[in-house]
Amino acid sequence: MMPSSSSSSTGNFLLSFLFALTASNCAAKNVSCSSSPRQLSVDYYAKTCPQLELLVGSVTSQQFKEAPVSGPATIRLFFHDCFVEGCDASILISTTPGSKVLAEKDAEDNQDLRAEGFQTVSEAKALVESRCPGVVSCADILAIAARDYVHLAGGPYYPVKKGRRDGKISMASRVPYNIPRANFTIDQQLKLFNSKGLALQDLVVLSGAHTFGFAHCKQFVSRLYSFRGTKQPDPDMDPRLLKSLRMSCPQFGGNSDIVAPIDVTTPFLFDHAYYGNLEAKLGLLASDQALFSDPRTKPLVLQLGKDKQKFFQAFSAAMEKMGSIGVETGTRQGEKRRESNMQT
Numbered sequence: 001m002m003p004s005s006s007s008s009s010t011g012n013f014l015l016s017f018l019f020a021l022t023a024s025n026c027a028a029k030n031v032s033c034s035s036s037p038r039q040l041s042v043d044y045y046a047k048t049c050p051q052l053e054l055l056v057g058s059v060t061s062q063q064f065k066e067a068p069v070s071g072p073a074t075i076r077l078f079f080h081d082c083f084v085e086g087c088d089a090s091i092l093i094s095t096t097p098g099s100k101v102l103a104e105k106d107a108e109d110n111q112d113l114r115a116e117g118f119q120t121v122s123e124a125k126a127l128v129e130s131r132c133p134g135v136v137s138c139a140d141i142l143a144i145a146a147r148d149y150v151h152l153a154g155g156p157y158y159p160v161k162k163g164r165r166d167g168k169i170s171m172a173s174r175v176p177y178n179i180p181r182a183n184f185t186i187d188q189q190l191k192l193f194n195s196k197g198l199a200l201q202d203l204v205v206l207s208g209a210h211t212f213g214f215a216h217c218k219q220f221v222s223r224l225y226s227f228r229g230t231k232q233p234d235p236d237m238d239p240r241l242l243k244s245l246r247m248s249c250p251q252f253g254g255n256s257d258i259v260a261p262i263d264v265t266t267p268f269l270f271d272h273a274y275y276g277n278l279e280a281k282l283g284l285l286a287s288d289q290a291l292f293s294d295p296r297t298k299p300l301v302l303q304l305g306k307d308k309q310k311f312f313q314a315f316s317a318a319m320e321k322m323g324s325i326g327v328e329t330g331t332r333q334g335e336k337r338r339e340s341n342m343q344t
Helices: 008-026 053-066 070-085 115-131 138-152 185-193 202-209 222-226 239-248 273-279 288-295 298-306 308-322
Strands: 212-216 258-260
Touching: 053 070, 053 115, 053 138, 053 185, 070 115, 070 138, 070 308, 115 138, 115 202, 185 202, 185 288, 202 273, 202 288, 202 298, 202 308, 273 288, 273 298, 288 298, 298 308
Parallel strands: none
Antiparallel strands: 212 258
């Protein structure tokens, strides 16, 4: 979820497609699925680090100006963290040199995670430590930073409940079966989301984070040439989009660094255009377009595509729910790391 890359190669693709449209249009644990642990609260650091959100905000606002891709990169980082071991910042832990056990961040499924996401948390953590040493967890900083970027890109500003602690174990082997893939069917997506305590509505709403960000060709190339082994392109893709994508992403070979915007109409804004795109068969990923094709999810896609405020309200609630997956709280679980990228 939330592929978030960008490069100069995106420009040519985007211009060509938009022209076509104009011509025609941080301890091992069992992950709890509790949606609202009592220990989490908005004012958790009110006395111990009252300036926390201002400190993190100073970093995210600067990063967003310098590298807008930091936004989708950090939100995707937050998602990948929460879905694997719960929201415990275990995605930030580095593999110990010489160790045969790789950390989460080194898993194959996490190789496309942008450095800007990690950099945001690292810089924010360093600043917070300089003012409130040993007080704030990396997990809470990641949650706050993700919210900041949603808002900076034009999305809602929602309160972030805090009080998470950082996990002590990070294993790449636990990543593959906990991260949804770009070609997942609705059944596969629902099974995974349900296992995290998330419902069908959460799946549709959280997928809306794809309203900004980018994806590499490998994540959608099968739709262009042989969708699900048919040797034909996906019939649920607009022919104009198909033609533009094929120009950038050949079936074999090609530049592995090439990316395309997931939201082809407003790729740098956090809005509800993503849902309208699905209705127009302009979804980039198969897992996204399936939301419009499936009768269980289509009604909500249509609703959110027509009502930005409804989407913003639903997204805020879904992010709070996701941000509570398997959290480490209290003094007997987890820790508060002094650095964001400590080793396993």
